[in-house]
Amino acid sequence: MKSDALAYIWFLYTADVDCETVRICEKLLQKDELERIYKLRQCNDRKNSILGHALARLCIHDSIGIKGSQWKFFCKPTNQPYAMTDHGEKIQLSFSHCARWVAVAISANSLIGIDLETADQKQNISLFRETLTSEEIVQISNSHEENKYSTFVRIWTMKEAYSKALGLGLSIGFHNLNIQLKPKPIITFPYRGCGQIWSYHQNEISAGVWLAIAIGHATPKRPRLVMREIEHTAILKRLM
16 A cells, blocks of 8 residues: 555545446456355445445555455455455455445455435434434434534444444444534444454545544554545546
């Protein structure tokens, strides 16, 4: 990687990506990757997953300087994705997608997890009450009416990103994690026993679309984030 102190996050608006581009991206993926993707029920989820895995290869090529085709993609029993070369280079990966966006994160020496959600497809917050702490409920209640659901989405995505970085998913018990959004996102009751120092980031990459990032690192120095939005027209040009 150009610097081990860097973490790269690329994201792509997928609504305008045509079927031909998806088919070309599909050819880049390994058989076991495709098998996992084909298990997804929704067609749009399969499309976004294919684009996300192709985007990861472009991100790896740009950030590390080794072609994506030289990396093999794996998934730990904890569902944490990673990639390795035949020479032993290894990077951590994280993927996320929502209705019209996909994001990928890579890091050489840090645990990393990302989550992407849109606040324009509102659901009943009360259905998720058991996943929230009393402090989080107060944060949502104190938000302006038009911002209540966005506040919930910001809390939820931070929990998702953190649990994905640890490879624990929902088994971590979201009610055990307390997210404080201001002045900047932080988990005040982190999971014990992971032996990492954590930094948290959150960006509204488009109106109502929130991207949360959790990075676990072994030293006090925080990895620097390099974020980049990729135009859908650039995907095909880069792959051809």
